[in-house]
Structure formats: C-alpha cells, structure tokens
Amino acid sequence: MWKTALQPRWIAGLVFAIVVSGVFVLLSQWQFGRSTQPEVPVSPTTEEVKDLTGLLQPGEFFRGSVADQMVTATGSYDAAKQVIIPGRLKSGKTGYWVVSAFAVDGAPALKGAAVSPKTWIPVARGWVADPAEAEDPPSGTIRLTGRLLPSEAPVPGTAPAPGQASAVSVAELINVWNVSSYPAFVSATTEISGTSDVGAAAAVGGLEPLNIGAQPPPAKVNWLNLFYSVEWIVFAGFALFVWWRLVKDDYQRSLEEHEDSGHAGPEPTQPNEIQQKVQP
Structure with missing residues (x-):
C-alpha cells in the first residue's frame, strides 16, 4: 500500500x-x-469618579455593582494604623503592599458597643520591595482618589509578623486596628494634600503606585x-x-x-481447428 x-x-x-x-x-x-470571550466589555462607568460616602455605606453588604468603581473621599490617615501585606507582585518582583487606615470625613458612624467614633476604610497606598521602605502615610487632610475593591479573604493557617497582615481583609484589619470600617478597600491612585500630590506617584522613596485597573467581567462559555x-x-x-x-x-x-491478469488462461480453440487436427 x-x-x-x-x-x-x-x-x-x-x-x-x-x-x-x-x-x-x-x-x-x-x-x-x-x-470564551466575555460577552460584556468593561463598563466605562467604573472610571467615573464618584463620592465614596454616596456610593457605599459602612456596615452594608458589598455589592458587585460597585466593584472596581473609581471613588473619592476626604479624610486623614493614622500613622499607627498601617500594615504591610507580603507576597505581592509588581513587574515580576515580589514585595509588599502598604495598607493604611483612612478615616472618612462625613461617613456615617456605625452603632453598637464596640464601634469606633469614626468610620475607616483600608487604603492600599502602594508597593515596596523592602519593608523598610514603607514610610508613614501623609498627615493632615487628604483628598483620596482610587479604585474601590472588595475585601480579600484572610489567608488561613498563617500568623502574620508584627506590622503585617495576611491579606487586605477588612475582617482581619478591624481586629488589628480596633476600628469600624467599610466592607471594602481602596487602591489609591492619587492623594492630594492642599494642592500637593503626596501619593505613591510623587513619593521620593521606594513606594510605587499599584495602578490596578478595572477587572473584566468573567468570561462566559x-x-x-x-x-x-x-x-x-x-x-x-x-x-x-x-x-x-x-x-x-x-x-x-x-x-x-x-x-485477474495472473489467472487468465489461453484463448479457447475454435471448433474448425479441432476438426482439422483430428482428421488423418
């Protein structure tokens, strides 16, 4: 063949x-x-900056419709309420997120026995390669702008080192800081004090901006x-x-x-030829 x-x-x-x-x-x-392409593209409305206090209320369930929304708020940081989150990648390098507690002006206070007078929200201010580069947050009144993200889940079975947390988990951070908090955190893009930029983009140290974009919707098959x-x-x-x-x-x-060609026999003899052969 x-x-x-x-x-x-x-x-x-x-x-x-x-x-x-x-x-x-x-x-x-x-x-x-x-x-496997997403049927719905990333919504452009998430890039419209909205006021945090009018978009989400402390103590309520975090709605998926407000995830990735750009928000703004005025308030202040507390230098004593800052942690670093290990194991965070940026440009192929492993480092730390610097997360600080931000007291939101005009935010409603929660009610209860263990609530704090102010309502706070964790802010991921930037990324550092070395924990020693995590400087204190800026002081005074800050105009914060960033992306609103859902709280992460704490990493089970881990005991974070002093000054660290396993994740940007509101449930974990409120126990460390002893504050009342929004059910989400903000990835900062700008931090303005007066007319000066005091955020990671303008930092002279090792703090680098996170630059977290809006996440596309999950792909549907x-x-x-x-x-x-x-x-x-x-x-x-x-x-x-x-x-x-x-x-x-x-x-x-x-x-x-x-x-067929191999089994083909001789041609048959004609009758006249047979008679001629048998005559004497």
Missing part, C-alpha cells in the same frame, strides 16, 4: 488534505477563542461556538481519512487487476 501512497498523484493529494486540515484547525481555534470548534477538528480528521480511503481503494483495485 505504501507504493501506492507514494505515487505522485497521491502525494499531491496528501499535501492538499494537510492544507485543508490546517485550515480547519485554524477555524477550530478561532471558534474556541470566541467561545458560548457552547455553540465550542461545538463548532470541535466540529472543525472532526472535519480536519475527516479530510485525512478521505485521502487514506482513496489510497486504499486504489491499492485494492490494483490488487484485483493483478489477480
């Missing part, structure tokens, strides 16, 4: 089948990519496109199967022709 397959016409047929299969595979990849991607793979295999089947049929046909 290999002799048949190596004939020029079947080699050309194999090249054609491979090209067709390659096109089908590319179509399959395209359909598979479309099957489009089952129809996924089915098409599998279908194109089947077509690619079928193209090669058709070539193999044609080669096999040609090979079987050549075997039959060879057998």
Whole structure:
C-alpha cells in the first residue's frame, strides 16, 4: 500500500488534505477563542469618579455593582494604623503592599458597643520591595482618589509578623486596628494634600503606585461556538481519512487487476481447428 501512497498523484493529494486540515484547525481555534470571550466589555462607568460616602455605606453588604468603581473621599490617615501585606507582585518582583487606615470625613458612624467614633476604610497606598521602605502615610487632610475593591479573604493557617497582615481583609484589619470600617478597600491612585500630590506617584522613596485597573467581567462559555470548534477538528480528521480511503481503494483495485491478469488462461480453440487436427 505504501507504493501506492507514494505515487505522485497521491502525494499531491496528501499535501492538499494537510492544507485543508490546517485550515480547519485554524477555524477550530478561532471558534474556541470566541467561545470564551466575555460577552460584556468593561463598563466605562467604573472610571467615573464618584463620592465614596454616596456610593457605599459602612456596615452594608458589598455589592458587585460597585466593584472596581473609581471613588473619592476626604479624610486623614493614622500613622499607627498601617500594615504591610507580603507576597505581592509588581513587574515580576515580589514585595509588599502598604495598607493604611483612612478615616472618612462625613461617613456615617456605625452603632453598637464596640464601634469606633469614626468610620475607616483600608487604603492600599502602594508597593515596596523592602519593608523598610514603607514610610508613614501623609498627615493632615487628604483628598483620596482610587479604585474601590472588595475585601480579600484572610489567608488561613498563617500568623502574620508584627506590622503585617495576611491579606487586605477588612475582617482581619478591624481586629488589628480596633476600628469600624467599610466592607471594602481602596487602591489609591492619587492623594492630594492642599494642592500637593503626596501619593505613591510623587513619593521620593521606594513606594510605587499599584495602578490596578478595572477587572473584566468573567468570561462566559458560548457552547455553540465550542461545538463548532470541535466540529472543525472532526472535519480536519475527516479530510485525512478521505485521502487514506482513496489510497486504499486504489491499492485494492490494483490488487484485483493483478489477480485477474495472473489467472487468465489461453484463448479457447475454435471448433474448425479441432476438426482439422483430428482428421488423418
């Protein structure tokens, strides 16, 4: 069969089948990519800066509709209420997030026996490579602008070192700082004191801005496109199967022709010729 397959016409047929299969595979990849694309792009409204106190209330459930929203608030930091979060990546390097407690002016105070007079929110001010580079937050009244993010879950089974926390977890930080807090945190983009920028972008030390963008919505699987991607793979295999089947049929046909030519006997003798041979 290999002799048949190596004939020029079947080699050309194999090249054609491979090209067709390659096109089908590319179509399959395209359909598979479309099957996992997010149906809804990132909402541009998250980039509109809104007032924190009018968007989210302390003590209420954090709504997914306000996640990634750019917010602004006026308040002040407490240098005694600052932690660093280890194991944070930036530009391929592992370092620390610097997270400070920010007292929000105009925020409603929670009610209860263990609440604090002011309502606070954790602010991830920036990233440092070395804990020694985590300087105190700016003092005085600060106009904060940043991205509102949901509270992280604390890392179980860990005992953070003094001055550290396992995650930007509101549940963990309120026990460290003994404050009432919003159910979220802010990734700072700008911190303005008067007319001066005192944020990470203007810091002279090792503090670097986080630059956290809005997260795209989770991708939804489009089952129809996924089915098409599998279908194109089947077509690619079928193209090669058709070539193999044609080669096999040609090979079987050549075997039959060879057998017919090998078993063919001498031509029958005509009756007149037989009579002439038997006469004396």
